[in-house]
Amino acid sequence: MKKIFLILVLAFVGSVADAQTSPETLIKNATVLTITHGTLQNTDVLLRDGKIAAIGKNLKASANARVIDGTGKYVMPGIIDCHSHSMLDTINEGTLSVTSMVHTQDVMNVTDVDLYRELAGGVTTLNLLHGSANPIGGLNTVVKIKYGRPASEFLFPGAMPGIKFALGENVKQSSRPNQPGVQRRYPSTRMGVEETIRDAFARARDYKRAWDEYRANVGKDKNLLPPKRDLQLEPLVEVLEGKRYVHAHCYVASEILMLLNLADEFGFKIKTLQHVLEGYKVAKEIAAHGAGASIFADSWGYKIEAYDAIPYDAAIMTRAGVVVSMNSDSDERARRLNIEAAKAMHWGDLTEEQALRLITINPAIQLGIQDRVGSLEVGKDADVAIWNGHPFSVYSRVDTTFVDGTVFFDRQQDLAKRADLAKERAALEQADPNKPAAQGSSPQAPRRRRPSHEDDTIEGDMP
Amino acid sequence: MNLLAKLANLLIAISICVICGQTVLAQQIGSVTAQDGVLPPRGVFAIRNARIVTVSGPDIDNGTVVIRDGKIEAVGASVNVPAGAQTIDGRGLSVYPGMIDAGTNMGLVEVPQGANGTVDLSEVGDFNPNAKAIIAVNPHSAHIAVTRVEGITNTVTAPAGGLISGQAALINLLGTSPKEMAVVPYAALVINYPRVTGGRGGEFGGSQQTPDNLSERLDANARELDRLRKMLRDADAYGRAQDAYAKDKSLPRPDRNVVLEALVPYVRGEQPVMFRADREAEIRGAIRFAEEMKLKPIILGGDDAWKVASLLKDKNVPVILTGVFSLPLREDDSYDTLYENPAKLQQAGVRFCISTGDAGAEVRNLPMYAGMASAYGLSKAEALKSVTLYPAQIMNVADRLGSIEAGKMANLVITDGDLLEIRTHIRYLFIDGRPVVLTSRHTELNDAFKNRR
Numbered sequence: 077m078k079k080i081f082l083i084l085v086l087a088f089v090g091s092v093a094d095a096q097t098s099p100e101t102l103i104k105n106a107t108v109l110t111i112t113h114g115t116l117q118n119t120d121v122l123l124r125d126g127k128i129a130a131i132g133k134n135l136k137a138s139a140n141a142r143v144i145d146g147t148g149k150y151v152m153p154g155i156i157d158c159h160s161h162s163m164l165d166t167i168n169e170g171t172l173s174v175t176s177m178v179h180t181q182d183v184m185n186v187t188d189v190d191l192y193r194e195l196a197g198g199v200t201t202l203n204l205l206h207g208s209a210n211p212i213g214g215l216n217t218v219v220k221i222k223y224g225r226p227a228s229e230f231l232f233p234g235a236m237p238g239i240k241f242a243l244g245e246n247v248k249q250s251s252r253p254n255q256p257g258v259q260r261r262y263p264s265t266r267m268g269v270e271e272t273i274r275d276a277f278a279r280a281r282d283y284k285r286a287w288d289e290y291r292a293n294v295g296k297d298k299n300l301l302p303p304k305r306d307l308q309l310e311p312l313v314e315v316l317e318g319k320r321y322v323h324a325h326c327y328v329a330s331e332i333l334m335l336l337n338l339a340d341e342f343g344f345k346i347k348t349l350q351h352v353l354e355g356y357k358v359a360k361e362i363a364a365h366g367a368g369a370s371i372f373a374d375s376w377g378y379k380i381e382a383y384d385a386i387p388y389d390a391a392i393m394t395r396a397g398v399v400v401s402m403n404s405d406s407d408e409r410a411r412r413l414n415i416e417a418a419k420a421m422h423w424g425d426l427t428e429e430q431a432l433r434l435i436t437i438n439p440a441i442q443l444g445i446q447d448r449v450g451s452l453e454v455g456k457d458a459d460v461a462i463w464n465g466h467p468f469s470v471y472s473r474v475d476t477t478f479v480d481g482t483v484f485f486d487r488q489q490d491l492a493k494r495a496d497l498a499k500e501r502a503a504l505e506q507a508d509p510n511k512p513a514a515q516g517s518s519p520q521a522p523r524r525r526r527p528s529h530e531d532d533t534i535e536g537d538m539p
Numbered sequence: 540m541n542l543l544a545k546l547a548n549l550l551i552a553i554s555i556c557v558i559c560g561q562t563v564l565a566q567q568i569g570s571v572t573a574q575d576g577v578l579p580p581r582g583v584f585a586i587r588n589a590r591i592v593t594v595s596g597p598d599i600d601n602g603t604v605v606i607r608d609g610k611i612e613a614v615g616a617s618v619n620v621p622a623g624a625q626t627i628d629g630r631g632l633s634v635y636p637g638m639i640d641a642g643t644n645m646g647l648v649e650v651p652q653g654a655n656g657t658v659d660l661s662e663v664g665d666f667n668p669n670a671k672a673i674i675a676v677n678p679h680s681a682h683i684a685v686t687r688v689e690g691i692t693n694t695v696t697a698p699a700g701g702l703i704s705g706q707a708a709l710i711n712l713l714g715t716s717p718k719e720m721a722v723v724p725y726a727a728l729v730i731n732y733p734r735v736t737g738g739r740g741g742e743f744g745g746s747q748q749t750p751d752n753l754s755e756r757l758d759a760n761a762r763e764l765d766r767l768r769k770m771l772r773d774a775d776a777y778g779r780a781q782d783a784y785a786k787d788k789s790l791p792r793p794d795r796n797v798v799l800e801a802l803v804p805y806v807r808g809e810q811p812v813m814f815r816a817d818r819e820a821e822i823r824g825a826i827r828f829a830e831e832m833k834l835k836p837i838i839l840g841g842d843d844a845w846k847v848a849s850l851l852k853d854k855n856v857p858v859i860l861t862g863v864f865s866l867p868l869r870e871d872d873s874y875d876t877l878y879e880n881p882a883k884l885q886q887a888g889v890r891f892c893i894s895t896g897d898a899g900a901e902v903r904n905l906p907m908y909a910g911m912a913s914a915y916g917l918s919k920a921e922a923l924k925s926v927t928l929y930p931a932q933i934m935n936v937a938d939r940l941g942s943i944e945a946g947k948m949a950n951l952v953i954t955d956g957d958l959l960e961i962r963t964h965i966r967y968l969f970i971d972g973r974p975v976v977l978t979s980r981h982t983e984l985n986d987a988f989k990n991r992r
Contacts, residue, residue, distance in 0.1 A: 189870045196874045249651050356988050376981075377682065377900040379652040388985040395989075408866050411874075414909055418961040424985075470910020470920065470959055473875075494873060501871060 078535060101481065102137035103462060106146025111153060111429070111436045111451040121151050126480035130454060144476070150466055152432070153452050154200025154459035154477065155413050156439035158351050158370040159323075159403035162202055162410065163188040163219075163230075170209030171273045173247075173262060176239060177307040178214035180204045184227045190407035191223045196486035197411035198415035198461035198474045200231065203403075203443055205350070207250045208242035208325040211263070214216045215239050216323060218443050220459065220479050228306050236444030238347065239311050241324035242271050243331040245381050280312035285314075321347035321444065323370070324400035327381035330359040338367040348442045351353040352393075360397035368399040373416040375422065390434060391424020395531045401439035420466035428468065460474070565600070576715060581972045583607045585620040586953060587696055589629025594636055594928050595942035604634055606949040608971030613945050626968055627953065635923075635958045636942050637665050637692025637950035637970065639930040641903050642839055642861045642894030643712060645696040645710070646676035646683060651898060660898075661700025665763075666770055669801040670705030672696045673717050682899035685978035689903040690952040692970050693722065693940060695812065695859075695930075697729045697839075702767055704729040705802065709814065711950070713970040722948075726934055727837065728805040730738040730767070732816040733760035733823040764828065768840040774802035811835045813859070817842040818868065826854055837933060842868050845880045848887035857933040858889060861896025863908045875915050875981070881925060882916030892929035893922075906959040911957070948972070 107356040108116040108131060120135040121128065122421025137143060161167045165183040169175040175221040185205070195203070206214035218235035245251065248264050262268050286303040292424055294300050314320035322339070326332050326349050339346050346367040349355060353376065355362055355369050362369060369389075376385035393400050402417050404410035417434045421424040426434075448457050458481035465472035506509060582805055584606040596684035603618040604611060618625060657766030659675040676696055677683075686694070690713055698705035707727045715838060735756060777799035783789050804810045814825035817840040826847075829836035838844060839975040841858040842865060844851060851858060860881055867876040884891040889915075892907050895902050913922035931941025939948045949972035956963035968975040 092646075191864065193866070193874045245653060354561075357991070359988075360992060374904070375900070378648060380650055380654055383681075384984060386981040386984045388981065392985070392989050408864060412864070412907075412911070415911075415961060421962045422964065463618055468962060470907050470961060471913050473914040490874070497871065511596065 077501065078181035100129075100137050101139035101144065101478070101483075102141050102209060102276045103146045103149075103151055103460075104135075106149045106151045106462070107466075108452060109150060109152040109432060109467070110453065111432055112453060113451075114429070117324060121147070121452065121460065123460065123481045126458055126482070127454050128452060128454055128460070131452060133270055137429075141258050144462065146462065148464075149451065149475065150463040152198070152461055152463065153436045153450055153456075154479065155198050155201055155435045156201040156203075156401070156443070156445075156450060156462055157194070157400045157404050157410050157435075158203045158348065158442050160204055160410060161204040161207070161405070162190050162194065162204065162407050162408075164204055167205075167216055168207035168209035170207070170333050171261075174212040174276045174308060175206075175210055175214050176212050176276075176309075176311040178206070179217070180206055180214060181217040181231070184219070184230065185229070186223070186225070186227050186230065190410075191221050192485065193519075194407070194410045195221050195223060195477045195479075196487075196490075198414060198463065198473055198477055198481050199410055199437075199445075199451055199468065200459040200461070201478060202410075203238070203323070205238075205323060206240040208240070208246040211242060211247050211269050212276055212312070213240035213242055215320075218445065221486055222482075223482065230446060232443075232448075234445065234448065236321045237314065237319070238443070239315065239321050240350075240371045240383045241273065241322055241335070241346075243324065243326040243335060245379055246325070251379070251389075257291075257453040263485055266331050266334070269331070270338060273335070273338060276309075276312060277316070277338075280309045281342070283309040284313045284316060316345050318341065318344065321442075322477055323348045323350050323442075324433065325352060327353050328384075329354045332358050333361055333385060336361055336367065336502070340473050342363065346525060348401075350404075353389065353419060355398070356386060356389045356392040357384075359393045359398060362393065363397040366403065368496045369393050370401045370436070370439065370442060372400050372405070373419040381390075387423035390420040394420075394426060394430055399438050399441050400434055401442055402434040403439070414463075414467040414468065416474070421468070433470070531532075541920060547573055552675070561642060563965050570941040578713070578719065579975060580714060583612075583621055583835050584949075584969070584972075584974065585624040585626045586629045586632075586634055586951075586967075587626055588622060589627075589953065590633040591943060592633055592635045592923070592958070593943040594924060595944055604943060604951065605774065606951070606972050609949055611943060611945055611947050611951075628665070629953065631955065632966055633956065633958070634943065635690070635952045635954065635955050636903055636940070637968075638690050638926045638953050638958070639693040639695075639892075639934075640691055640890055640894050640897075640902050640938060641695040641709075641861045641930040642751070642935055643694045643696055644672075644699060644898040645686065645694040645712070645897065645902060646678070646680045647672060647696060647698065649677065649680055649682070650897045650908055652881045659915040660698060662698070662705065665702040665766070665850050666798060667698070667701050667705045668703045668728060668774075668805075669797050670698050671708070671725065671801075672698050672706060673708035673710070673721055676708060676710060676717050676720065678716055678720055680899065681980040682902070683712050683756055685981055686899070686903045687968065687970065687975060688936045688977045688982070689906070690954065690958060690965050690968070691902060691905055692952070693930075694902060695726055695934060697727070699729070700731075702733075703770070703802075704731060704764060704815075707934045711970050712798070713975055722939065723934070723936060724843045725804075725810065727854070727959070728802070729808065730814050730825075732814045732821045732828070733763045735760070735818060735820060745878045764824075767828075770799075770808050771802060771834075775797040775806045776801040778807065791911050805834065806832065808833050808835045811837050813837045813839040815839045817862065819843040819846045822847045823850065826850060826856055828976075829856070830854070841891070842858060842877060842880070843885040844889070844891070848884055848889050851889045852887050853877060858884060858891045859894050859930070859933065860884070860891055861894045863893055863912055864895075864904075878911050878915035881922075883913040885917055885921055890933060891925065892931070892933055893925040894930070908958040910961075919959075921955075926959075938952060 086103045108119040122130040122135045163185050169178045204217040216238040218232040219230040348368040348370045350370050352369045374387035384509045390400050413435045418430050420431045437450035440446040449459050460478045462476045586604045591602045604617045605613040647659045655976050679953035695709050697707035706725045708718040709723040709726040769859045780793040812834045814824045816825045838858040841860045843860040844858045862877045909922040909926045931937040951969040953967035
């Protein structure tokens with residue numbers, strides 16, 4: 077049985093592992109949404125050696141280049157999802173209030189088929205975050221969706237390291253019933269959440285001081301012993317030194333202000349407030365701190381702290397000067413972030429360019445990868461999607477998605493493979509281990525290797 | 540913007556026509572508070588010079604819709620505006636029938652997590668045919684205004700849980716009491732067809748898991764189906780006994796049983812039964828069961844309906860598709876399996892409509908579900924029908940809802956563009972012939988905070 081199942085899995089991986097590699101691709105005569113330099117009509121885009129080599133009219137490619145007729149089509153940068161749990165085998169180390177010692181990079185499952193489905197929605201980069209079970213959670217991983225490749229190739233080179241914080245109901249475990257004889261995990265109020273983070277940074281500051289003193293004096297005193305390493309505090313020291321971005325899950329205005337004030341007091345920055353559904357109530361404070369906001373377009377009401385969420389959040393914060401992105405926090409929603417971004421035009425009347433930025437250059441800024449991706453500019457990575465219509469139209473879909481100039485999704489190739497896959501499936505169903513009990517061994521339905529993760533919606537809240 | 544300023548804008552926007560003795564629409568439009576407590580009055584309204592997307596017939600490029608006392612009185616290219624009508628200049632605008640989501644729990648849940656007191660979705664026990672959504676639907680739920688201002692004028696709101704969840708209602712998303720909202724108070728019985736994956740259907744119906752032992756699960760499901768069968772047969776017998784007694788009072792008077800009584804119109808096939816079923820085996824099982832019990836089935840869910848299309852067509856069983864935005868059921872399903880489910884059903888001639896399947900908060904995204912189906916094969920016209928006329932037909936209210944035709948209920952949406960496109964804005968809304976102010980909890984919070992500096 078295992079063997080048969082493995083074959084099935086390999087069939088999937090196989091369907092993209094032979095993703096077409098081309099030294100050069102020329103997309104001709106398309107509408108090009110550059111994001112940073114406007115929308116260009118009847119324009120060519122040349123992808124070479126994994127980079128955007130040229131954007132302009134009547135571009136010439138070398139003889140062996142793949143040429144795609146882009147007439148009537150739209151080219152935009154690969155979408156960047158600043159809040160994802162895709163491909164993570166687990167997302168919450170929720171046993172302690174501070175788990176900065178754990179790393180999402182250690183639990184990446186490159187065979188997660190939802191990655192392919194996200195590519196089919198024009199998504200190329202994900203911020204894989206730890207869950208929201210504790211005030212200070214684990215470390216994040218920024219990846220390019222190189223589905224079919226080994227995990228090491230997924231890692232986004234040069235992305236700023238980050239860490240997940242979380243505030244509010246999940247952290248307080250307020251939806252978890254009290255069990256007799258079981259001590260609740262601290263904290264259970266927003267007061268305690270503040271205290272937990274304060275305590276951790278007070279310890280981190282001492283720890284940093286101990287190391288700073290050691291490094292300053294070890295040259296003078298060779299017998300000096302180094303401080304004991306603390307894997308929990310090391311990432312927090314990096315936060316204090318500005319070397320690690322904080323991505324903080326939060327909801328209500330009071331806790332947003334709490335975290336910004338605490339960060340100001342300790343002298344570090346919150347890079348992104350995640351979800352930040354009441355951000356619109358404190359937009360000027362968020363802008364003053366310099367925090368970004370990575371939000372849902374219109375999710376609301378799924379719990380008490382989400383009851384004041386409004387779909388005008390993006391518009392209000394954008395106008396206050398906050399760098400805003402639209403994220404998914406969901407393997408499902410990640411497939412249609414183009415629609416999520418367009419909602420900011422419907423609610424709040426952002427311009428098309430402002431709305432496009434929500435899923436491209438803005439999340440790139442929030443992850444420290446804006447020099448590599450997030451817009452169509454010569455020299456940037458060739459992470460590009462071709463759409464059959466404007467990506468903000470509900471009637472549009474993705475034709476082809478490139479990562480580093482290589483095709484990782486192509487609708488025509490996908491369609492062409494379906495008949496063979498159906499045949500293969502039928503053959504597998506006829507294989508002895510899969511026959512009904514009367515004819516063979518007892519049938520067992522294949523198990524999903526992992527659930528599709530949504531950390532913060534009703535279907536899949538933190539465990 | 541404060542409310543006064545908003546009203547002033549509205550006054551300007553409505554482009555009041557005082558010539559021809561027509562009165563001012565804006566006078567009819569009160570504050571949102573008044574709307575919550577006192578319905579905006581019906582009257583005579585005319586939308587002129589608009590593109591009219593009738594859905595049931597051809598589009599009218601430049602026409603007039605007349606509304607009188609809650610109903611569409613006339614629609615056409617050369618319809619006279621009655622004297623005294625309040626008019627809306629529809630130049631550059633389009634008139635559509637209101638959208639209908641036939642698979643929600645609207646008004647039964649305010650905040651699903653952390654506020655159990657606001658959840659009235661699932662009764663205790665397996666058999667609750669007498670649990671009626673219309674009893675508990677909250678007319679003042681914030682979800683209702685949030686949804687209707689996006690052009691969704693009607694929902695089927697259904698209870699969940701158990702084997703027989705209860706009775707769904709078809710409501711207008713406007714009203715100060717359940718009675719005022721009800722279009723069909725008892726619109727369908729909701730049955731959770733036993734699942735291979737366990738758990739029960741519905742938004743919060745319990746988690747689905749791959750069973751450890753498939754044979755045991757199937758046996759358990761067969762036992763559940765037997766209990767259901769017995770309950771429905773009891774109801775049929777109960778109905779006969781009551782009828783017999785009504786004709787012949789000399790017979791011993793049968794005891795009243797409210798549970799069985801609630802089932803009688805459904806076991807007699809007078810009213811539809813919604814079976815929550817997503818997987819192929821469950822859909823086939825539900826069709827077989829309905830046939831055996833002579834029920835009038837509707838499939839609610841239908842993720843695998845594309846696999847069962849010919850059977851659905853043969854048996855003329857309609858499907859309310861709630862999974863367009865769901866991840867495919869199986870890892871080896873094509874990435875677009877559920878996006879193109881509606882197109883496949885349409886091509887096979889199966890009656891279907893598109894629903895969000897959402898409890899309430901996300902129902903406003905209904906047009907995007909239909910749009911996605913269109914991106915994957917469904918024509919734009921069919922996509923529009925799948926959230927207007929088709930749900931009306933499936934719920935047997937096409938004589939009142941789902942298209943712009945004289946005599947139908949005046950549930951109309953006036954837009955500045957394609958109804959399904961995200962960037963389109965709703966400009967005016969009529970429900971039951973009443974002009975509805977386009978405010979909600981969300982517009983109010985926006986107004987309260989957007990100018991905070």
